[in-house]
Amino acid sequence: MKVTVLCGGVGGARFVRGAVEVAGADSVVVVGNVGDDVEVLGLHVSPDLDSILYALAGLNDEQRGWGRAGETWEALAVVRELGGESWFALGDRDLGLHLVRTQALRAGEPLSGVTARLASALRVETRLLPATDDRLRTWIETPAGSFPFQEWFVARGHRDEVDGVRFEGADAAAPAPGVLEALAEADLIVLAPSNPFVSIAPILAVPGLREALAARRVPCVAVSPLIGGRAVKGPADRMLARLAGGTSPRHVTRCYEGLVDAIVVDEADAHDLAGLGEVRPIVTRTLMADADARRRLAEVALGAVPA
Amino acid sequence: MKVTVLCGGVGGARFVRGAVEVAGADSVVVVGNVGDDVEVLGLHVSPDLDSILYALAGLNDEQRGWGRAGETWEALAVVRELGGESWFALGDRDLGLHLVRTQALRAGEPLSGVTARLASALRVETRLLPATDDRLRTWIETPAGSFPFQEWFVARGHRDEVDGVRFEGADAAAPAPGVLEALAEADLIVLAPSNPFVSIAPILAVPGLREALAARRVPCVAVSPLIGGRAVKGPADRMLARLAGGTSPRHVTRCYEGLVDAIVVDEADAHDLAGLGEVRPIVTRTLMADADARRRLAEVALGAVPA
Numbered sequence: 001m002k003v004t005v006l007c008g009g010v011g012g013a014r015f016v017r018g019a020v021e022v023a024g025a026d027s028v029v030v031v032g033n034v035g036d037d038v039e040v041l042g043l044h045v046s047p048d049l050d051s052i053l054y055a056l057a058g059l060n061d062e063q064r065g066w067g068r069a070g071e072t073w074e075a076l077a078v079v080r081e082l083g084g085e086s087w088f089a090l091g092d093r094d095l096g097l098h099l100v101r102t103q104a105l106r107a108g109e110p111l112s113g114v115t116a117r118l119a120s121a122l123r124v125e126t127r128l129l130p131a132t133d134d135r136l137r138t139w140i141e142t143p144a145g146s147f148p149f150q151e152w153f154v155a156r157g158h159r160d161e162v163d164g165v166r167f168e169g170a171d172a173a174a175p176a177p178g179v180l181e182a183l184a185e186a187d188l189i190v191l192a193p194s195n196p197f198v199s200i201a202p203i204l205a206v207p208g209l210r211e212a213l214a215a216r217r218v219p220c221v222a223v224s225p226l227i228g229g230r231a232v233k234g235p236a237d238r239m240l241a242r243l244a245g246g247t248s249p250r251h252v253t254r255c256y257e258g259l260v261d262a263i264v265v266d267e268a269d270a271h272d273l274a275g276l277g278e279v280r281p282i283v284t285r286t287l288m289a290d291a292d293a294r295r296r297l298a299e300v301a302l303g304a305v306p307a
Numbered sequence: 308m309k310v311t312v313l314c315g316g317v318g319g320a321r322f323v324r325g326a327v328e329v330a331g332a333d334s335v336v337v338v339g340n341v342g343d344d345v346e347v348l349g350l351h352v353s354p355d356l357d358s359i360l361y362a363l364a365g366l367n368d369e370q371r372g373w374g375r376a377g378e379t380w381e382a383l384a385v386v387r388e389l390g391g392e393s394w395f396a397l398g399d400r401d402l403g404l405h406l407v408r409t410q411a412l413r414a415g416e417p418l419s420g421v422t423a424r425l426a427s428a429l430r431v432e433t434r435l436l437p438a439t440d441d442r443l444r445t446w447i448e449t450p451a452g453s454f455p456f457q458e459w460f461v462a463r464g465h466r467d468e469v470d471g472v473r474f475e476g477a478d479a480a481a482p483a484p485g486v487l488e489a490l491a492e493a494d495l496i497v498l499a500p501s502n503p504f505v506s507i508a509p510i511l512a513v514p515g516l517r518e519a520l521a522a523r524r525v526p527c528v529a530v531s532p533l534i535g536g537r538a539v540k541g542p543a544d545r546m547l548a549r550l551a552g553g554t555s556p557r558h559v560t561r562c563y564e565g566l567v568d569a570i571v572v573d574e575a576d577a578h579d580l581a582g583l584g585e586v587r588p589i590v591t592r593t594l595m596a597d598a599d600a601r602r603r604l605a606e607v608a609l610g611a612v613p614a
Contacts, residue, residue: 041406041407041410042349042406042409042410042413043406071381072379072381072399074378074379074381074398074399074400074403075382075399075400075402075403075406076403077400077403078399078400078402078403078404078407079403079406079407081403081428081429082403082404082407082424082425082428082429083407083424083428084403084406084407084410085407085410091381092379092381092382092385092399092402093381093382093384093385095382095385095399095402095406096381096382096383096384096385096386096388096389096391097385097389099348099349099350099382099386099391099402100348100385100386100389100390100391100392102348102349103348103349103391103392106349117389117390118389121388121389121390122388122389
């Protein structure tokens, strides 16, 4: 069975690891969000691709929830001491990757090519594709103004309410090599438990992606990132409340109108399954507290395909 | 007393620290070599300026002889694992500085401006000036071909004999702001115990520098980098033998013909003071084995000025 997963950052990355453990590394293709990519200290940082890469390589920090396990922070401490750009937490090991990627991008290698090389060097067998090799950046519209994603998310601690999200460069972006093929060849498409607005939407904003998903001939299942109407982490619940009118499964589903056939929701949301229309609810425990839990969640989501 | 020191890397940096301890931070201006600057992993590295900066800030690694004390190497290990450019040893703390400097240079700040800011952030009160803000790069001519300095020095371990040295970009370079003033206002000019060919010569290759030194009205004293005809570290002795015909004080002096009034040489070279012409030899112990030794050497060198 071939599974293609559209995926954002940390939560999605955990799910992807579960999916790979269930279906096998060769059977999964991951299409990662690049809307929250950012230039920090002159380096090109792709936080979502890296979260996925680190999770698949088993290098991610399970405790902290982001970045690499055993990370150190010597370079950043010096940057701070020297009055440099230190608002974005770049660990030393993380920096090593950003340096290699940035140099390759400057030399003209596409992001998809660098990503494949990095994955290979980390012995990650699962294909990880950026949604696009082109520059696509998520901007957050708030009452306090319009901010690049990371400025809103990290520098401002995502405290501003979100009135809208736009994707700079999306119109001119093309799907990265392999992305449309991965959608066309999949037996199942999964939208990982990621933020619909800032993780999945920027992937779907790449011209051709949404259309390919809408025209799918195979099931597509979304995994809700909410548990009992709350985000495990991050602003997904606040964004859903404000932008979609609520945090019930139907509100999540509405973000993916016409694109999904089933939605995996947590038991804590099982009381509120009205308004899903033709989208089939699949109720299970969705908190990926440990390796077993993420595997069970992936099993349920991947079970959405008729055998 | 105002002292202006022309200086290369590690040995020179130690001497400069001694000079500052003797004369006071306000009394010393250092003009640093930039010929061995190099782009590594997309970062602008100025090894000599950094050696001086680290020495003056008391951050240098006395044991290893280069780089920062307490340095860690996490980023570089990842770069290596990912197949990136790892031939040049960049520690994590060192990287922090390179990231800040590179970002500033890309934003259009001149090297002298960045250097002053870095020094200030590290609470270094001594003025440290790059010889030039323009791109000037040392190339080494060898029987095996022509190499950028760091490729010859680090990547090839300076094993190739040197037939010549040239300074790419020197013709179009201008002295950095303050350099000519520092030479004009000095009561004493010192050529630090650095490699004459690849540390001091690239400074003198900046148009106007050699002329200013030749036209000086104050004493200029060179400190020989050799002890008993041998370099403490590095290829200075081999280069002198091949390019100047020997490793005696007169061969070092010949590198600075018309530019120096005195030369500080080690006791181990006191037997061979012939051929110095009008250059006055000053014999002392020159090995800067510890803080006392570097201070004593600086005292002797700075004593070359008539009170």
